[in-house]
Amino acid sequence: MGWRCAAAAGLLALLAANGAIGQRGGVFRESRDHPAIRYTDGPRNDAVTALNRALQSGRVELAFEPTSGYLRSLLDALDVPVESQVTVFSETSFQARWVTPESPRAIYFNDTVAVGWVRGADVLEIASLDPTQGVGFYSLDQQPADRPELRRNEQCLACHLSWDTLGVPGLMTLNTLPLPDDPNAYAVGWVTDHRSPLEDRWGSWYVTGAPPALRHLGNRTEPFEYIPGGGDPAPVLDTLDGVVDLDGYPTPYSDLVALLTLEHRNHMTNLLVRLGWQARVEDHPTAAGRRPARGRDGRDGPTLEDTAVEVVDYLLFVDEAPLPPGVVSTSGFAEAYSSQGPFDGRGRSLHQLDLDGRLLRYPCSPLVYAGAFDALPARALDAVYRRMWAVLSGAAAEPRYERLSRADRIAVVEILRDTKPNLPDFFQGGIR
Numbered sequence: 114m115g116w117r118c119a120a121a122a123g124l125l126a127l128l129a130a131n132g133a134i135g136q137r138g139g140v141f142r143e144s145r146d147h148p149a150i151r152y153t154d155g156p157r158n159d160a161v162t163a164l165n166r167a168l169q170s171g172r173v174e175l176a177f178e179p180t181s182g183y184l185r186s187l188l189d190a191l192d193v194p195v196e197s198q199v200t201v202f203s204e205t206s207f208q209a210r211w212v213t214p215e216s217p218r219a220i221y222f223n224d225t226v227a228v229g230w231v232r233g234a235d236v237l238e239i240a241s242l243d244p245t246q247g248v249g250f251y252s253l254d255q256q257p258a259d260r261p262e263l264r265r266n267e268q269c270l271a272c273h274l275s276w277d278t279l280g281v282p283g284l285m286t287l288n289t290l291p292l293p294d295d296p297n298a299y300a301v302g303w304v305t306d307h308r309s310p311l312e313d314r315w316g317s318w319y320v321t322g323a324p325p326a327l328r329h330l331g332n333r334t335e336p337f338e339y340i341p342g343g344g345d346p347a348p349v350l351d352t353l354d355g356v357v358d359l360d361g362y363p364t365p366y367s368d369l370v371a372l373l374t375l376e377h378r379n380h381m382t383n384l385l386v387r388l389g390w391q392a393r394v395e396d397h398p399t400a401a402g403r404r405p406a407r408g409r410d411g412r413d414g415p416t417l418e419d420t421a422v423e424v425v426d427y428l429l430f431v432d433e434a435p436l437p438p439g440v441v442s443t444s445g446f447a448e449a450y451s452s453q454g455p456f457d458g459r460g461r462s463l464h465q466l467d468l469d470g471r472l473l474r475y476p477c478s479p480l481v482y483a484g485a486f487d488a489l490p491a492r493a494l495d496a497v498y499r500r501m502w503a504v505l506s507g508a509a510a511e512p513r514y515e516r517l518s519r520a521d522r523i524a525v526v527e528i529l530r531d532t533k534p535n536l537p538d539f540f541q542g543g544i545r
Contacts, residue, residue: 139415139423140280141387149397150390152246152282153267159243160226161251164190165263175261180361182255183237184230188363191239193221193228195363196446199372200353202334203289203302203317208234214334215358217319217367222375225382225483227284232361239263240273240284244484245393247386248273248282277304279387284379286372288316293336301339306380307373307472308432312342314376319357319367321350324439351443366444373436373472374450381478384424385485392417392493421496428497429504429525430476431513440468455482457531461524476517477525481533498537507545519544 145152167173175186188195200217208231212218221228229238236252243249250269253261274282289302305314315331316339323329325346330339332348350356354365394400395417415423426432442448453464463481467474480486489497503509505522523544529536 149393157243159241161241177257191226193223194449196444196449197221197371198364200319200367244488279383281386283383286376290316291336307377320369321366322369322441322443325349368444368446370442371446381480388420389489392490421500425500428478455532457528475524
């Protein structure tokens with residue numbers, strides 16, 4: 114969603130050199146309306162589309178509240194927990210004129226849906242992952258109506274379709290440095306995910322639950338000198354009470370654990386969509402006779418197998434930045450998230466959080482259960498499963514996989530065997 118200014122290229126280069134952005138792989142280079150994709154006019158089967166059908170038929174109704182409008186009712190209808198609330202006060206959406214440090218934009222999410230709310234704004238913003246069409250963007254007018262309608266909103270693609278989203282309409286966790294009080298000032302921003310050093314995250318976000326010793330860029334509303342990888346400890350917030358005018362907000366938190374989870378989920382979503390779209394374009398009849406994709410070792414790339422390696426490395430948290438001691442969930446998000454299944458025969462779930470040095474207790478993304486994973490074209494899904502098995506079985510010998518202990522690899526495989534339908538037979542093999 115459009116933001117008012119461009120990032121400074123020189124500082125972005127400096128951030129990249131210091132690891133704040135993280136290594137990025139290939140991007141989707143075809144049109145989103147390639148006949149294999151049809152993003153604009155193809156059929157959609159995501160949660161928001163289903164809800165809209167129910168609203169228009171009268172099977173579901175939304176309740177309108179004086180300050181928050183349809184927010185609470187929409188979250189309930191989409192099964193998005195209020196405990197997932199995170200807040201950002203940068204002027205980086207098309208609703209920026211309503212956003213201030215005292216009235217930040219709030220974001221709520223589950224594995225496949227995100228909802229953005231700004232107090233006083235005209236619409237709610239919604240992003241929803243479709244199994245094949247990728248992330249669609251919608252808006253809901255904040256005016257009471259007999260049958261409120263969720264409408265596609267491609268204005269969001271001004272920012273949500275870029276190199277940072279891997280060339281597909283996607284999601285990102287954008288960090289910006291607070292702006293001086295100057296209408297001609299330029300924002301400096303970059304995107305982070307679970308690989309990014311914590312000290313370079315969360316500029317212009319509120320963060321509740323961070324341990325006092327954790328260095329990060331959040332909770333600062335005034336301009337400050339940014340030192341990549343360093344700087345002073347951030348102000349500590351246990352709650353937004355007294356910092357934010359909480360009228361209309363369902364909770365007084367901007368939960369650190371929710372923010373960590375959102376960062377992982379956003380990039381994981383983009384990786385799955387990009388892989389699926391790449392495979393569909395390569396398999397489409399219009400690709401016949403074209404030079405095949407090339408990959409590593411000086412080739413043009415990336416091949417489908419190269420992309421699968423990138424997806425699996427991220428899926429299994431191979432390059433996750435370590436978490437410090439003392440990370441807590443202030444809103445109850447950690448408990449709500451960890452209570453989700455599916456559970457294996459020993460009561461284990463890939464949604465269970467760890468927070469002692471890493472995000473998840475079992476290092477495998479819960480998005481392995483998302484419809485977008487299962488809907489990957491057969492060739493792409495096979496490439497991902499084969500790479501997952503190579504890593505989890507211990508056959509992949511690259512040094513970066515040494516951080517995955519044998520106990521962790523066994524646990525992930527056992528959970529997948531119990532909870533993932535149609536898991537390939539080779540997952541029944543032995544683990545080194």
